[in-house]
Amino acid sequence: MKRVKPEVPRLLLGVSSLDQPVRTTRDRQLEVASRFKEPESLAVALVKGVAAGAQGVIAPPTLDVREALAELKKDLPLFARVLHTSPAEDLRWEPVFLSDPGEESSASPRNGKRSGRSSRNLLPLSMAGDLASRVLPRMEREVALFNAKAIRGIAVAAVATDLALAANQAKFLERVVRFAHHRHWLVGFETRNLGHLLARLKPWELSPDFVMGPVNPRGVGMMPDAARVLAEIQSSSVKVIASELRAGGLVPIEDGATYARHHGAWGVCAELVDMDDVPKELKGLAPLVAA
Amino acid sequence: MARPSMAVAETQPSSPRDSVTRERVVVAGLGRAGLEYACAFAMHPGAEVVGFVEPRGDLRRFARGIGFGVPTESSLGRWLDRRSCDSVIVAAPADQSVVMVERAVKAGLGVLVHGLAAMPAEKAVRIQAILSASDRATAAGAAVMFQPTFARARRSGALSADRVSQVRASAMVSRVFSPLAAPERDVLDFLLADMLLLLDAAFGPVAAVKASGQKLYGEWFDECQVDARFANGLSTKIEASWSVPGYPCAAMVIEGSGPEGRVIVSDDALEMDMPGLQGRVVAASEPSPVRFDGGDGSAVAEGYLKALAGDALALDALSASRATRVARVLEAVRHSIQADGAEREVAS
Numbered sequence: 001m002k003r004v005k006p007e008v009p010r011l012l013l014g015v016s017s018l019d020q021p022v023r024t025t026r027d028r029q030l031e032v033a034s035r036f037k038e039p040e041s042l043a044v045a046l047v048k049g050v051a052a053g054a055q056g057v058i059a060p061p062t063l064d065v066r067e068a069l070a071e072l073k074k075d076l077p078l079f080a081r082v083l084h085t086s087p088a089e090d091l092r093w094e095p096v097f098l099s100d101p102g103e104e105s106s107a108s109p110r111n112g113k114r115s116g117r118s119s120r121n122l123l124p125l126s127m128a129g130d131l132a133s134r135v136l137p138r139m140e141r142e143v144a145l146f147n148a149k150a151i152r153g154i155a156v157a158a159v160a161t162d163l164a165l166a167a168n169q170a171k172f173l174e175r176v177v178r179f180a181h182h183r184h185w186l187v188g189f190e191t192r193n194l195g196h197l198l199a200r201l202k203p204w205e206l207s208p209d210f211v212m213g214p215v216n217p218r219g220v221g222m223m224p225d226a227a228r229v230l231a232e233i234q235s236s237s238v239k240v241i242a243s244e245l246r247a248g249g250l251v252p253i254e255d256g257a258t259y260a261r262h263h264g265a266w267g268v269c270a271e272l273v274d275m276d277d278v279p280k281e282l283k284g285l286a287p288l289v290a291a
Numbered sequence: 292m293a294r295p296s297m298a299v300a301e302t303q304p305s306s307p308r309d310s311v312t313r314e315r316v317v318v319a320g321l322g323r324a325g326l327e328y329a330c331a332f333a334m335h336p337g338a339e340v341v342g343f344v345e346p347r348g349d350l351r352r353f354a355r356g357i358g359f360g361v362p363t364e365s366s367l368g369r370w371l372d373r374r375s376c377d378s379v380i381v382a383a384p385a386d387q388s389v390v391m392v393e394r395a396v397k398a399g400l401g402v403l404v405h406g407l408a409a410m411p412a413e414k415a416v417r418i419q420a421i422l423s424a425s426d427r428a429t430a431a432g433a434a435v436m437f438q439p440t441f442a443r444a445r446r447s448g449a450l451s452a453d454r455v456s457q458v459r460a461s462a463m464v465s466r467v468f469s470p471l472a473a474p475e476r477d478v479l480d481f482l483l484a485d486m487l488l489l490l491d492a493a494f495g496p497v498a499a500v501k502a503s504g505q506k507l508y509g510e511w512f513d514e515c516q517v518d519a520r521f522a523n524g525l526s527t528k529i530e531a532s533w534s535v536p537g538y539p540c541a542a543m544v545i546e547g548s549g550p551e552g553r554v555i556v557s558d559d560a561l562e563m564d565m566p567g568l569q570g571r572v573v574a575a576s577e578p579s580p581v582r583f584d585g586g587d588g589s590a591v592a593e594g595y596l597k598a599l600a601g602d603a604l605a606l607d608a609l610s611a612s613r614a615t616r617v618a619r620v621l622e623a624v625r626h627s628i629q630a631d632g633a634e635r636e637v638a639s
Contacts, residue, residue, distance in 0.1 A: 220575050
C-alpha cells in the first residue's frame with residue numbers, strides 16, 4: 001500500500017522548554033519544570049493539548065518525555081526533536097557532535113534494535129567525513145527511542161541546523177531530508193537564525209517540509225533582524241513554523257500567533273513554558289492558525 | 292596592517308558584500324568555543340574566516356567535515372608562514388594559548404583570547420604581558436560581558452561604586468550532576484570567573500579575598516563563598532555553586548544598595564530604585580547584540596569587530612587587563628580556601 005506523507009501541521013505543542021534553555025524568566029522556567037516533574041502530569045498536558053487542537057507534539061527523546069508518553073494508552077502524533085544535546089555540553093572542551101555518546105554503547109537497553117543495526121552498518125564516527133555521516137546514526141537512534149507508529153516526522157535541533165548554516169553545508173540538510181523522506185517522515189529544521197536560513201535555502205535549492213524559528217511582534221530572537229525575517233518568510237516557498245511566540249514573555253501567546261500567521265508563517269509551535277493552561281490556550285490558538 | 296572592519300562595511304550599504312573589505316580571521320583552537328567563533332565570524336558581514344589552526348588531527352578533520360573548507364594547519368607558525376590574515380582568535384588550552392598569542396603578536400596581528408579570566412593566573416599574566424606589547428587590537432573574550440541586562444546596568448551607572456555601598460552577588464548553575472562533569476574543571480573557573488568579571492567591570496579591581504569552598508561530589512570544588520574587598524574600599528559577599536538543580540543556564544545576580552536606593556541585576560532583568568534611575572527592564576526587551584545567534588561566541592565576535600572599529604563599550608567589555616586581574620583573584624581565592632579562609636591579597 002502506498003504511504004502518504006502527512007501534511008505539515010499548523011499547530012504544534014513543544015516540550016523542549018522542559019530541559020533546554022529558553023527565553024523566559026528563571027522563575028517561570030523553574031515553575032514549569034516543577035509542574036511537569038511527574039510523568040503523569042506531563043502526559044495529561046500532552047494528551048489534552050492534542051485533544052484541544054495541537055496537530056503534533058515536538059519532543060526531544062529525553063527520559064522525562066518518554067516516561068510521560070509511556071503513561072498514555074494511545075499514540076500521540078510526534079515530531080522527534082533530534083540531535084538532542086544537554087546544556088551541560090559546555091563542560092566539554094570538544095565540539096558537540098565530535099563524538100557520538102551512543103556509538104560505544106549501541107547495544108545498551110536504552111537503544112532500540114534499529115539503532116544497533118544501523119550503527120553496525122556504518123563506519124566508526126572517527127572515520128566519518130561530513131557532518132551528516134557523523135550524526136545520521138545518532139539521529140536514527142534517537143528517533144528509535146520513540147514508538148515508531150507515533151512518529152510523523154523529525155525536527156532537527158537548532159544546534160545542528162545552525163552549524164551547517166554557518167559552514168554553508170547544504171549537503172547536510174539535503175542528506176537529512178533524504179533520510180527522513182525515505183522513511184516517510186516529514187522533516188523540519190529548527191533554527192535560531194530564521195532569516196539567514198531561509199535566505200540560504202534558495203541558492204541551495206532545498207525545500208525541507210518546514211523550518212521552525214522565532215517570529216513574534218517584538219522581534220525577539222529574529223535573526224538577523226525582524227524586517228529581514230519577515231521579508232524572507234514572504235519570499236520563501238518553504239513553510240515556516242513560528243516559535244518563541246511570546247517573545248520571552250513580553251506579549252500574550254495569541255498576539256504572537258496572530259502576528260506570525262499575518263506575516264506568512266504556515267503554523268505555530270506553542271511551548272509548554274509559554275502557557276499556563278495548556279488545553280485552554282491551545283484551543284484558543286486553533287482558530288487563529290487554521291488555514 | 293589593520294583592514295577596515297564592520298563599521299566601514301555598514302557605512303557603505305551600496306557596496307556588494309563581496310567587494311567590502313572584511314576582517315580576515317584565523318581561528319586557533321577548534322574545540323567547542325573555537326567552532327562557535329568560527330560560525331559567528333563566518334556569518335558576519337564584516338568578517339571572513341580564512342583559516343584554522345589546531346594541533347589535534349581529529350578536530351581538524353571534524354571542522355573540514357562540517358563544511359569549513361579553509362586552509363588548516365597544526366600550528367599558527369606554519370599557517371602564518373604561508374598566508375596572511377588580520378586577526379587571530381585564540382580559543383585553545385592555556386599552554387597552547389601562550390604560544391599562539393606570542394606568535395600572533397609577533398606577526399603584528401589583532402588578537403582575541405577566549406577564556407583568559409579562567410586560565411591559571413601565571414598563564415594569564417604571561418599572555419597579558421605579551422598582549423600589552425602589541426600595537427594592534429588585543430582583547431579577552433567572555434560572553435557574560437555582553438549579557439544585555441548587566442551591560443545596561445553598567446551603562447546606566449546604577450551598578451557602580453558611586454551609587455551603592457553594599458553588594459551581594461550569587462552565581463548558580465546545574466552542572467555537577469552531569470556525567471560530563473570532569474575533575475579538570477570546578478565551580479571557580481567554570482562560574483566564579485564570570486561573576487568576578489561582572490563585579491570588576493562594575494566596581495573596579497578586587498584587592499583581597501577571604502574564601503571557603505566545598506567539595507560535595509568529588510575532588511573538585513562544587514560551591515564557594517567569597518568575601519571580596521575592592522581597591523576602592525567597597526566589600527561584597529559572593530556565592531557560587533554548580534550544584535543547584537533546575538538551572539540549565541547560569542543564573543547571575545548582583546544586588547546593590549546604598550543611601551540613594553537599590554539595584555538588582557540578573558540575567559533575567561534589571562530593577563532600579565534610585566533617584567533618576569527607576570523601573571524594571573527585562574532581558575528580552577533589550578536589543579540583541581548579535582545578528583547571528585550561534586552561541587556564546589556570537590556576542591564576543593560582534594564585540595570584537597566593534598572594538599576594532601573603536602567602539603569604547605566593546606573595548607571595555609573585552610579588556611584583557613581586567614580578565615588577567617580576575618585570573619589573579621581566582622588564584623587568591625584558591626589560596627584563601629587552602630588557608631582555611633585567611634585573607635589573601637590579590638597579586639598586582
